[in-house]
Amino acid sequence: MTQEIDWIARSGARAKGGRPAFFDEMAVDRLFSLALSLTAELAATRERLDTVERLLEAQGSLSRDAIENFRPDMGAGEERGIAMRAYIARVMRGFQQEVEAMENPDPPVTDWVERLSRG
């Protein structure tokens, strides 16, 4: 482990250059940072759980070293990749459906409510 440097603090160094504000409200920019980081952390946790399950299934016991050094073979790597894609698709559903709604817009459902209630 690196001795003289506070590696945790320095890892988060900010890139020089003004950061664009994507939203009118600064808090929304911060919420996007927060939500995406949490999404990544949960992704890593889920992969770790998958590693634990595979190790236990294969050898019935665990060591932290075995977890750190686990390298999925091609088959397991693909299964994990597919699981990760499905996970991303679930988390990102709102964005994906918004794109589809822009492509094929529907009238507001209130229009139908009105129409169907007319005699």
Place this chain on the structure above:
Amino acid sequence: MKDKIPPPYTALQRHPMMPQASHDEASRFNFLTLFNRYLSGEIGRGNRVAYETRVLPAFKVIHGREPESREEIRVAMNQDPFHRMWSALKRNSMEMRQQNGRQIVLRQLDELDAKARAFNAASGLLELDPSVEQPVYATCVDIHCQPGGYHGGEREGDVTVGANYDVGLFATTGGALGSLNDGGGQAVVGWVKANRPDWQPKRILDVGCTVGHNAVPFAQGFPDAEVTAIDTAAASLRYGAARAAGLGVTNIRFVQASGEDLSRFPDNHFDWVQTTMFLHELSAESMPKILAECARVLKPGGLLLHVEQPQYGPDMPLYEQFIRDWDAYNNNEPFWSAMHGVDLKAVMAQAGFPLDHQFVTGVRAIPDKSLFPASPDGDEEDYGRAAIWNAYGAWKPNQDNGLTSGAKKEISA
């Protein structure tokens, strides 16, 4: 289905200098790799849909005409809620890639620095020159949001920025550059061998080599050649030289020098002068100077090749120019837009390469087939980072002969 899944981070070939990722650090890169593909693939088209269905119609109502520049589209799109959210996600994904890479590198920096020092002392591949200054275009912002840029560091003589660049490029590019991130350099070697089967370049200069991802393949592909890889950033060169030594390459040297001043090399010295993804990180002032220096040190009959994302040009639709410009404004690439807007052929002609000696060809990364069953194709292009480039080339005029006449019949790689 299979085609959509890049290999896990842990399957990549590791060279001896590559920092060791922990289980969760590798997983974060797995997430970012697939997330970047999701942003450009599954929902990237939302930007165009938003443009066509509401931004453009609103623009026409307000202005009574079509947009006349990518700049006008950018200003209008920056008000669009979908484009804003998409950009926020993408920017955050870039920043998270940096932080994860830096955590990996910084917690083992003592070991990495020691290893680099040992490799560099033993190999003799590194030649630093502290009198070389960092140009303003390399220091005004941290290019692609890499803290410290290519030249900074956490302490004197460290390899932080080079190691961080290497450890995370796979995630940034969605895995498109291959196991050693050298798919571009390998494609160029393939192109040269296909087009000049008998050509045996002896001296090759790579300008702006960073850690040598795409210069090392030249040394490997032409073992009888001597490759000189230059960069102004010592922090990247230190890592690059150690990486090359770790890969067992001996016919390359990493030299600290600026492309603006190649006075250490005589006229007509190199058979081939290469730049890869370099020109867009310069400035309007320096680019012609550097091209003129490239022309001077190149032998008559020699090859000049710039690998870049495609120039915009009058034929490229303005919307495409706009989306290709995303990095300029959102990922700290301040010269990107201006560079892709210039008439590169005219700039090269001014530097001494007549138009009829110039050519443009396509280069596509060839990632290792065993690990990468398929990489993203043109339809899913992640503008600015895709593994598909244009090569802007020229054969330097030869006073006496027809060696240069091949310029027009290139086979694209």
